[in-house]
Amino acid sequence: MDLVEMTLDVMKYTIDRISNITPELGAPKKEEELLRIVGETITPNGIGGENAFKLFKDVLVKACVPIDHPRHLAFVPAAPTRAAIMFDLVTSASSIHGAYWMEGAGGIFCENQAMKWLVSLTGLPETAFGVFTSGGTAANLSAMVAAREEWRRRSSDNVSVRGLLLTSDGAHSSVQAMAKVIDADVVMIDNHDERITGAELRRAIEELEEKDRKRLFAVVATGGTTNAGIIDELDSIASVCEQENVWFHVDCAYGGGALAANSVRNLFNGIEKADSITIDPHKWLFSPYDCGAVIYKDLKHAKNAHSQKGAYLEIFKDEGAQGFNPADYQIQLTRRVRGMPLWFSLAMHGTDKYKQAIERGIELAKIAENKINESEHVEVVRPSSLSVVLFRRKDWTPDQYKDWTYKNHNSGFALVTPTTWKKETVARFCFINPDTTEDDIDKILASMK
Numbered sequence: 001m002d003l004v005e006m007t008l009d010v011m012k013y014t015i016d017r018i019s020n021i022t023p024e025l026g027a028p029k030k031e032e033e034l035l036r037i038v039g040e041t042i043t044p045n046g047i048g049g050e051n052a053f054k055l056f057k058d059v060l061v062k063a064c065v066p067i068d069h070p071r072h073l074a075f076v077p078a079a080p081t082r083a084a085i086m087f088d089l090v091t092s093a094s095s096i097h098g099a100y101w102m103e104g105a106g107g108i109f110c111e112n113q114a115m116k117w118l119v120s121l122t123g124l125p126e127t128a129f130g131v132f133t134s135g136g137t138a139a140n141l142s143a144m145v146a147a148r149e150e151w152r153r154r155s156s157d158n159v160s161v162r163g164l165l166l167t168s169d170g171a172h173s174s175v176q177a178m179a180k181v182i183d184a185d186v187v188m189i190d191n192h193d194e195r196i197t198g199a200e201l202r203r204a205i206e207e208l209e210e211k212d213r214k215r216l217f218a219v220v221a222t223g224g225t226t227n228a229g230i231i232d233e234l235d236s237i238a239s240v241c242e243q244e245n246v247w248f249h250v251d252c253a254y255g256g257g258a259l260a261a262n263s264v265r266n267l268f269n270g271i272e273k274a275d276s277i278t279i280d281p282h283k284w285l286f287s288p289y290d291c292g293a294v295i296y297k298d299l300k301h302a303k304n305a306h307s308q309k310g311a312y313l314e315i316f317k318d319e320g321a322q323g324f325n326p327a328d329y330q331i332q333l334t335r336r337v338r339g340m341p342l343w344f345s346l347a348m349h350g351t352d353k354y355k356q357a358i359e360r361g362i363e364l365a366k367i368a369e370n371k372i373n374e375s376e377h378v379e380v381v382r383p384s385s386l387s388v389v390l391f392r393r394k395d396w397t398p399d400q401y402k403d404w405t406y407k408n409h410n411s412g413f414a415l416v417t418p419t420t421w422k423k424e425t426v427a428r429f430c431f432i433n434p435d436t437t438e439d440d441i442d443k444i445l446a447s448m449k
């Protein structure tokens with residue numbers, strides 16, 4: 001297969017795939033089974049591009065769940081725009097190294113244009129800025145390292161002490177996982193799945209032993225919990241952090257897109273006082289994987305924490321080579337300019353289209369809530385929050401929820417999974433894709449009868 005033929009094949013697949021708004025809802029198979037069907041694919045002479053691509057199209061992609069399926073309402077789905085997907089191909093084809101302005105200036109310029117819009121949504125001061133990361137986990141880690149380094153810089157007493165951070169039981173699992181990476185302790189405010197307020201944070205701080213209080217270097221609040229879309233009371237939490245002189249991080253990996261939605265923007269009041277914020281464009285800003293973002297009120301702290309020094313990195317002499325170096329503000333050195341697909345799509349469509357698409361997700365959650373209220377066999381457990389609704393099928397056991405999920409998935413109809421809410425197994429919708437229809441919701445609710 002020559003280059004032109006291969007390119008045409010790839011483009012044909014890509015165009016077909018992104019034009020298809022209800023792609024086949026694949027499901028996983030055991031590795032042995034996949035191997036039995038496709039055979040070993042890595043051989044001394046290669047199996048040929050045509051053959052490998054055919055195996056991918058006929059077998060392997062069908063063992064994946066397309067996250068943009070309109071009836072994929074599980075976890076946090078996604079719905080990358082066609083423009084962003086096409087530009088993801090362009091990003092790869094352009095071979096841009098995204099660590100330093102010297103090599104990546106044009107690409108980083110694009111990323112920074114998109115970032116400027118993201119920062120403007122937060123209300124942080126003009127001096128705030130951010131950088132695209134591989135996802136929310138890497139963004140949270142980058143922010144936590146910056147917070148910890150800043151705390152250690154303030155006092156030599158802190159240098160050999162293990163840090164401690166406070167968060168709530170609604171925080172994403174990545175907060176605890178990344179605390180492990182930086183060898184910090186986590187104290188969890190158990191708020192029975194409801195939002196935390198400044199008063200609760202204050203109480204939690206006062207309950208710390210004196211030596212632990214001294215180790216407290218950051219508070220992580222959530223701007224849209226992944227499970228229920230709950231936003232902590234950011235304004236009052238910010239005040240407590242300010243009084244305590246503790247870094248205030250807001251994890252909006254899922255909810256960040258909603259900063260663009262006028263109908264709910266007030267729920268995020270206080271976010272403009274954050275020291276750092278995580279937003280995942282690959283969740284609710286219609287970017288392909290992977291694209292997260294971390295924003296800092298003061299980039300200096302991020303630079304102190306992340307800037308890498310090395311003999312071979314010190315050649316940036318001419319003026320054009322001076323500029324924003326993404327490597328200085330997050331954990332990676334070599335990086336894809338992964339904000340470029342978002343940039344192109346934003347530039348093409350304009351920010352209003354984004355606002356509308358995000359508002360639609362919020363509206364779909366309200367519509368679903370109303371439909372649940374009108375149905376006999378289901379009831380709302382928690383009214384919609386951002387684009388999440390929790391509801392129960394009357395009289396179902398946890399196993400019945402699981403059976404229902406598998407039945408819908410195996411038949412290729414929908415992927416909707418249960419979750420746990422206040423210790424009860426319940427059903428959960430998370431809307432992202434603006435192409436999800438009311439009819440989709442009706443049919444899914446009917447599948448629970």
Ligand SMILES: *Cc1c(COP(=O)(O)O)cnc(C)c1O
Pocket residue numbers: 076134135136137138140171172174222224225226251252253254255280292
């Ligand atoms: C999804 C999510 C994360 C993790 O982000 P990844 O992109 O999966 O690494 C962190 N925090 C919250 C609130 C999330 O919803």
